Amino acid sequence: MNMVKKMIKVKSVETSTLERHPVPVLGIDYRVKIAYKNIKVAEVDVEKATIIISLPNKYKKGNNKAILDLAIDKMYEQIAKVEIERAMEKTRIMLGFAPEDYEIKKMTRVFGKCENRKITINPEVVKFDRDTIDYVVLHQYCHLKYKTHAPSFFKLVRKYEPDYGTYESKLLESL
Ligand SMILES: [Zn+2]
Numbered sequence: 246m247n248m249v250k251k252m253i254k255v256k257s258v259e260t261s262t263l264e265r266h267p268v269p270v271l272g273i274d275y276r277v278k279i280a281y282k283n284i285k286v287a288e289v290d291v292e293k294a295t296i297i298i299s300l301p302n303k304y305k306k307g308n309n310k311a312i313l314d315l316a317i318d319k320m321y322e323q324i325a326k327v328e329i330e331r332a333m334e335k336t337r338i339m340l341g342f343a344p345e346d347y348e349i350k351k352m353t354r355v356f357g358k359c360e361n362r363k364i365t366i367n368p369e370v371v372k373f374d375r376d377t378i379d380y381v382v383l384h385q386y387c388h389l390k391y392k393t394h395a396p397s398f399f400k401l402v403r404k405y406e407p408d409y410g411t412y413e414s415k416l417l418e419s420l
Pocket of ligand 1: 388
């Protein structure tokens with residue numbers, strides 16, 4: 246591509262840093278920047294410590310909070326698909342049993358649940374680092390053996406994660 250043309254094209258993209266809380270991804274806080282481009286649907290890119298959300302030019306003048314929240318949710322969902330699949334596989338191998346099925350679904354005030362041998366994980370768990378994601382999955386796997394938080398349940402949890410108390414309080418604090 247012609248270099249001059251390319252530079253002009255880059256220059257014409259306006260970015261602005263958002264006045265909002267940092268967005269955590271896998272335990273790291275990212276800044277959020279918005280770019281307006283000649284595109285039809287929103288795009289999300291991650292670059293070093295910055296998440297760049299590109300919106301179609303027509304949104305330049307509006308208050309885009311709802312659209313940005315949606316873009317960030319979509320990003321969490323995409324990361325969750327990969328991360329939760331990874332944690333499920335790791336835990337299955339470690340424990341030697343598995344749920345019949347699992348689902349990634351947004352829930353309020355809970356990161357995971359286990360009902361009828363099916364595990365559900367909240368995609369927002371990818372705000373935390375991998376060890377914490379792994380703990381949330383392990384906790385739900387243990388519910389396949391013990392439904393309640395009885396001592397036998399925590400005995401099983403402790404066998405695979407002796408430091409479970411730290412994860413429990415970290416997750417509880419964030420709700
Ligand atoms: Zn539980």
